[in-house]
Amino acid sequence: MSHKEKIKPSHLGRDAYVYVRQSTASQVMSNRESTRRQYKLVNRAVDLGWSRQQVKVIDTDLARSGSVTADRSGFTGMIAEVALGHVGLILSIEVSRVARSNSDWYRLLALCSVTDTLIGDEDGLYHPGLFNDRLLLGLKGTMAEAELHVIRARCLGGMRNKAARGELRRALPVGFVWGDRDGEVRFDPDEALTNAIGSIFEKFAEVGSIRQVWLWFQSEGLLFPFKAHAFAEIKWILPTYTAIRGVLNNPAYAGAYAHGKTRQEQYVDESGRVRKKTRRLPESEWAVLIRNHHAGFIDWKTYRRNRARIASNTRPRPHQAGGAVREGRALLQGIAVCGRCGRRLRTFYHGKNSTPGYYCANSEVVNGRGVRCLRVGGVQIDRAVARTFLEAVKPAGMEAALRAEERIQSEHEASLTQWRLQVERTRYEAERAERRYRAVEPENRTVARTLENEWEERLGELEAAEVELAEREHRHPCRLTDEQRERIRRLGTDLESVWDAPTTTDRERKELLRTLLEEVKISMEPTEPKAHLTLRWRGGAVSEVEATLHPKRTAHQRTDEDTVDLVRRLAVHYSDAIIAGILNKQGRRTVRGDRFTASKVYSLRRYWKIPRCTAGNPSQEGVQYGDVFQKTSRSCM
Numbered sequence: 001m002s003h004k005e006k007i008k009p010s011h012l013g014r015d016a017y018v019y020v021r022q023s024t025a026s027q028v029m030s031n032r033e034s035t036r037r038q039y040k041l042v043n044r045a046v047d048l049g050w051s052r053q054q055v056k057v058i059d060t061d062l063a064r065s066g067s068v069t070a071d072r073s074g075f076t077g078m079i080a081e082v083a084l085g086h087v088g089l090i091l092s093i094e095v096s097r098v099a100r101s102n103s104d105w106y107r108l109l110a111l112c113s114v115t116d117t118l119i120g121d122e123d124g125l126y127h128p129g130l131f132n133d134r135l136l137l138g139l140k141g142t143m144a145e146a147e148l149h150v151i152r153a154r155c156l157g158g159m160r161n162k163a164a165r166g167e168l169r170r171a172l173p174v175g176f177v178w179g180d181r182d183g184e185v186r187f188d189p190d191e192a193l194t195n196a197i198g199s200i201f202e203k204f205a206e207v208g209s210i211r212q213v214w215l216w217f218q219s220e221g222l223l224f225p226f227k228a229h230a231f232a233e234i235k236w237i238l239p240t241y242t243a244i245r246g247v248l249n250n251p252a253y254a255g256a257y258a259h260g261k262t263r264q265e266q267y268v269d270e271s272g273r274v275r276k277k278t279r280r281l282p283e284s285e286w287a288v289l290i291r292n293h294h295a296g297f298i299d300w301k302t303y304r305r306n307r308a309r310i311a312s313n314t315r316p317r318p319h320q321a322g323g324a325v326r327e328g329r330a331l332l333q334g335i336a337v338c339g340r341c342g343r344r345l346r347t348f349y350h351g352k353n354s355t356p357g358y359y360c361a362n363s364e365v366v367n368g369r370g371v372r373c374l375r376v377g378g379v380q381i382d383r384a385v386a387r388t389f390l391e392a393v394k395p396a397g398m399e400a401a402l403r404a405e406e407r408i409q410s411e412h413e414a415s416l417t418q419w420r421l422q423v424e425r426t427r428y429e430a431e432r433a434e435r436r437y438r439a440v441e442p443e444n445r446t447v448a449r450t451l452e453n454e455w456e457e458r459l460g461e462l463e464a465a466e467v468e469l470a471e472r473e474h475r476h477p478c479r480l481t482d483e484q485r486e487r488i489r490r491l492g493t494d495l496e497s498v499w500d501a502p503t504t505t506d507r508e509r510k511e512l513l514r515t516l517l518e519e520v521k522i523s524m525e526p527t528e529p530k531a532h533l534t535l536r537w538r539g540g541a542v543s544e545v546e547a548t549l550h551p552k553r554t555a556h557q558r559t560d561e562d563t564v565d566l567v568r569r570l571a572v573h574y575s576d577a578i579i580a581g582i583l584n585k586q587g588r589r590t591v592r593g594d595r596f597t598a599s600k601v602y603s604l605r606r607y608w609k610i611p612r613c614t615a616g617n618p619s620q621e622g623v624q625y626g627d628v629f630q631k632t633s634r635s636c637m
Contacts, residue, residue: 006127007049007089011118014088016045017078020059021066021097028063034093035062041091048125050089066100067148068274075099082111089118095137096144105141109134163259166290170259171230173252175297183257185294192421193225193234194297199418200247201298201306208309208511210248214241221468222418236425248310251289254303255296260287329506330356331382331513332520338362339523339534340373347378355379358522374524376549381531384547385520388535389513390495419469426465430458524549563588564608567601571610576601 060074099105113128126133162168167183175197224239336345338360345358360373437451521534535543580596
């Protein structure tokens with residue numbers, strides 16, 4: 001059957017749709033000839049008998065893949081018009097442009113067969129209701145889907161082979177550039193970039209926490225090189241916590257080549273649409289991992305050690321010790337475990353002085369039906385552990401004391417180096433803006449004004465950077481005198497003084513403990529006023545320590561009878577505030593040694609069931625505080 005015989009007046013009475021699509025944005029920009037050929041199909045529809053007003057071009061799916069229906073508004077809209085019987089002809093440069101998926105393609109054929117809609121391409125005109133045409137269209141759809149699979153398989157196969165050799169060129173993290181040879185990775189020639197990245201690893205080796213590295217960058221005002229994507233320019237900004245974590249977790253900085261660290265997975269969302277998500281794979285499931293592929297900022301052993309340290313800083317699971325060092329006086333926070341059930345002990349604070357303690361949460365499991373293991377104050381336990389720790393590190397005290405000044409100087413020099421490089425980079429930007437301004441023609445004032453403003457902005461940034469650098473150089477830490485050095489050497493042999501010094505923070509004490517201690521197991525018997533401590537050191541050594549605890553009060557302490565009797569006699573005539581003043585004037589104290597207040601007098605009366613004076617009692621009117629004190633003092637003599 002010829003083309004003219006397939007076209008009926010019923011077809012010409014409806015609209016003709018020209019479907020235009022290309023898969024990617026790069027194809028739209030570079031392959032212009034294909035786009036022109038698709039738009040010329042309008043003339044073919046006119047030649048077949050449709051008027052130009054009846055021809056509608058669907059080009060909203062440009063730069064969209066035809067393998068799925070999602071995000072193809074043009075295709076879904078055309079399907080709706082076909083189902084309503086408004087379309088007489090669908091034209092495309094080839095049927096594979098309409099749909100690359102057989103599920104979408106056969107659904108379209110079924111609708112066109114029911115609504116008597118023709119489908120055409122450069123090869124011919126087809127009626128899906130005719131067996132031969134439907135068979136040919138089905139074969140074309142199958143070949144289109146197979147073609148897409150073959151193309152993808154060839155591309156992915158070539159990429160996998162190159163990646164297995166470490167030669168697949170993908171986007172490199174900041175601080176690296178590709179070399180001339182296949183798979184060659186070099187350090188970025190910009191010294192400011194490499195120093196900024198290197199300072200992250202140096203600081204993390206010192207503080208052991210991503211957050212502390214981030215806070216150091218913030219406190220020093222240091223900028224960090226950031227690149228949004230592979231083709232974006234590097235911008236110097238204040239680093240975020242996520243940026244610092246990304247550098248420490250990236251194996252490329254350890255000299256390793258990694259490929260296939262993520263996997264694309266499909267799922268159906270709440271609206272029924274098929275979505276894709278990226279799932280990060282564990283290191284054991286990476287497709288390619290080539291160690292020592294190129295020179296890195298750290299070696300692979302240091303990278304694994306950093307990853308383990310970051311993992312230990314997260315909130316540990318039950319029965320596991322660890323966690324990041326936090327504020328608080330509890331010295332064993334995160335490393336204390338129960339000697340009975342093995343759970344990680346939790347920390348509590350009580351009293352006005354926030355005295356630390358440890359307790360096991362075993363009683364809270366199974367809806368509160370667990371077994372109560374222990375709840376103990378932590379002052380004596382912390383002292384016993386600290387004493388054992390100081391005895392163990394005493395031989396290394398002298399070396400640590402001698403390196404203290406070197407560490408302070410190195411930290412300051414590292415910060416100054418970053419600022420000097422930042423000033424150099426800012427000066428280069430200012431000079432480049434000046435050259436651009438001087439290269440423009442003076443008559444072109446619209447461009448000259450813009451370049452002049454940019455030059456002034458860069459000069460302002462340069463001036464601010466130079467002022468900040470001068471201030472930081474002026475704040476250089478003072479060199480120690482011989483007397484101060486000798487004092488530091490003496491402190492190296494007396495680590496207890498350094499440990500108990502007010503300038504040593506609780507966080508620093510915990511950091512020192514964790515350099516050698518992995519776990520402290522606490523066991524105790526309810527009838528004995530002592531705790532048995534098992535210290536597990538890094539390397540496998542174990543120490544046993546006994547910590548004597550304060551005995552519990554066996555008898556309930558009460559306020560002395562004289563004070564209670566006095567409150568009983570005064571409560572008939574005076575308010576709680578006046579009674580509190582009388583008791584304090586006489587030097588009386590509560591059972592805990594505190595001064596009396598109106599609330600404490602009220603609590604005392606309530607406990608002993610002493611009634612208060614009634615409002616409007618004449619005995620309170622005109623009473624002088626001194627007179628009351630003298631009368632009560634004489635009555636107590």
